[in-house]
Amino acid sequence: MTVCTFDKLVIIGVGLIGGSLARALRERAGAARCGRIVGVGRSRASVERALALGVVDEVAALDDDAGLAAALAGADFVLLAAPVAQTQPLLERIAAFLDTQTIVTDAGSTKSDVVGAARAALGARAAQFVPGHPIAGRESSGVEAALPDLYVGRNVVLCPLAENRPQDVERIESLWRATGAIVSTMSHEQHDRVFASVSHLPHLLSFALVERILNTPDAALKFSFAAGGFRDFTRIAASSPEMWRDVCLANREALVDELDGYTDVLARLRAAIVAGDGAALEAVFARSREARRQWQERGAQAGVPVGLAPK
Amino acid sequence: MTVCTFDKLVIIGVGLIGGSLARALRERAGAARCGRIVGVGRSRASVERALALGVVDEVAALDDDAGLAAALAGADFVLLAAPVAQTQPLLERIAAFLDTQTIVTDAGSTKSDVVGAARAALGARAAQFVPGHPIAGRESSGVEAALPDLYVGRNVVLCPLAENRPQDVERIESLWRATGAIVSTMSHEQHDRVFASVSHLPHLLSFALVERILNTPDAALKFSFAAGGFRDFTRIAASSPEMWRDVCLANREALVDELDGYTDVLARLRAAIVAGDGAALEAVFARSREARRQWQERGAQAGVPVGLAPK
Structure with a gap:
């Protein structure tokens, strides 16, 4: 196991993601030789709970200049674990207090906008600033x-x-490796x-299916006969509308490219259905099933990310 | 519980669907006052297993005139539980042997083509002939x-x-009710x-997503970072290519209508993304999430179909 050594880690936004990093570093045997972990929130009240739970050692409020300066002084690491749209204002807010040796990273699920x-x-x-993205479940928060x-x-x-x-x-890699994560690097694009x-x-596709059903006059009847396939397909339509609005806008260029490529596949399948071309449909379905099976x-x-394993 | 009384039930295609009907009628306490259950397959060999397991009392082969005639003589019910594309040839095959009081039904997942x-x-x-469709899982067969x-x-x-x-x-309704199913009626359209x-x-959309990824040069990289959302969304892309080819073609008119309506929703979402219209995106996502939650x-x-319950 990688051991991460630091004197001070500052976590801005101590929720599921930031709080789990703090708990991993402190509670996993041999993960880190930990110094202080400081939680920073919009107000002191917003981080008191993390302090009470013992997830962080001390707290500071973003709107308190002296407190924020003290929190950031001598920090090895700062993790931004707030909604991705807040990245720029947060960085602007902490810039003046940042020591030159402090390394800043983030946990946003889009990266070009963060860069x-x-x-x-x-x-x-x-x-x-080393941009980062931990791929971890977000059903609870x-x-x-x-x-x-x-x-x-x-x-x-x-x-x-x-x-x-x-x-x-390398220091940010060691920070994440200490949590048991598998760290990869790639360009933000x-x-x-x-x-x-x-x-x-x-x-987007999952939200769109429910929207399509709602747009039809017999929506209630349709929902009443929806079963396992619908349930699995739309499970992610239970996700946060605000978060996914932000993700769609933050990553609009790549998302629109993917959507256009997908729409081309749909057009090809539609043509095969209309033409009664069973061989073309079966070829696509068989190829997809095989890739999904692999x-x-x-x-x-063993040894591959849990995120890839079947539930 | 509905009790179904019959002297003879003939099941053509004794797999998951047909075999489960037979077992439900015989093994569920008080479900039915059962007479004989006859399994019919392409050949005797294809239904020997059902006989050995005690799922049916006797078997017959479709290609044996005398055996098929004996199987169908005096039947109360005939269930077609073979792939939906075989409906017409099967009905043509049994027509000459069918008593006038026998009621025939089927288990196909499309209905206009079956009609x-x-x-x-x-x-x-x-x-x-009373067309039917039991909505039951098909992961095993x-x-x-x-x-x-x-x-x-x-x-x-x-x-x-x-x-x-x-x-x-009403007789077909009572047959299915005896299995514990909830029976509804609607037009085939x-x-x-x-x-x-x-x-x-x-x-179709799930197969199409995997196909889209396969069509891109960095498919392997993409699959290696696919996680829970992808897993749920593409679970149904593990389904039988042959079955879904047949379903898409059998129900092509309704499916193309739905696909076109869905493509319109995607075009609307694309326009909102390109325009940076977060409010429009959030409205759709929030409406979808709420409908899905409901x-x-x-x-x-309690009391609603299990097919609707979360797994």
Whole structure:
């Protein structure tokens, strides 16, 4: 196991993601030689719960200059674990208090927009910012849901900037590895294409199916005969409308590309149905089933990310 | 519980669906005052297993005139539980041996095509045919997977023909009710619209997502970061390519209508993304989530079909 050593970690937004990082570093045997963990929230009240639960050692409020300065002084790491749309204002807020040796990272599920926000907010000091994305479940939220083993076997993707120092990227890697996560790096463009494809688009498609049914006069009858296929397909339509609105807009370029490619596939399938071309349909369905089966089998093997394993 | 009384039931195709009907009628206490249950297969060998398992009392082969005639003589009910594309040839095959009092039904997942097949094969005797569709899981198949309680709390939809005698429709209702199923009736057009919407379209969309990913140069990378949302969304892409090819073609009119309506929703969402219209996106996502939540809650209540309940 990677041991991560630090004197101070500052977590801005101590919910499921930030709280689980804190708990992992402190509670997993041998994960880290921990210094202080400081929780920062919009107000002190918003982080008191994390303090009461013992997830963080001390707290500070974003709107308190002196408290924020003290919190950030001498920090090894700062993790932004707030909604991705807040990245730029948060970085602007902390920029003046940031020590030159502090490494900042984030947990946002889109990365090109975050890179833009970091360059806009930090200028040349964006070199201190290593963009990151832990791929962890978000069905529950809040610090009460934080778990020390949330990241075990999960993927964390880092999207280093050209100006990041290699040793800083390695330090962020060691921070996440200490939680039990599997760390990969790729460009932010590639990250956004990958997640547009396997996460953002399916969410959009799932919401869209329910919307389509609602738009028809016999919606109630349809829902009353919906069964297992509908349930699985629309499980992700139970996700947060606000979060997915932000993701769709933050990653609009890659998402629209994926959507257009998908719409082309639908047009091809529609043509095959209209033409009665069973062979073309069966070829697509068989290829998809086989790829999906292989994906599931790879995930069921030991040593690959839990995110890939069948539930 | 409804008690179904009969002297002879003939099941053509004794797999999961046909075998579970037989087991339900015989093994569920008080379900039926059963006479003989006869299994008919393409050959005797294909139904020997059902006989060995005690699911049926006797067997016959479709290609044996004398055996088939004996099997059908005096039958109260005939259930066709073979792939839906075989409906017309099967009805043509049995027509000459069918007693005038025998009621025939089927288990196909599309109905307009089955009605057409029945009229073509049986002519005026289509009055003896009551189209049906038990909505039951199909992840496992074969008579070994047959269960006496497969239909408990499940929906069975009947699509009676104008020429059916009301007492014949009631007899088929009582047959399914004896298995613990909840029986509804609707027109075959309505049936096909409903299932195009909540079942056939989601399957098509799920296959299409995997196909879209396969069509991109970084497919392997994308699959390696696919997680829970992808898993749920594509679970139904593990379904039988042959079955879904047949369903798409059998229900092409309703399915193309649903696909076009769905594509319109996607175009609307795409326009909102491109325009940066977060309010429009959030409105659709929130409406979908709420409808999905209500659907799930209704399903979790007692007395509604198990097919609606969360897994």
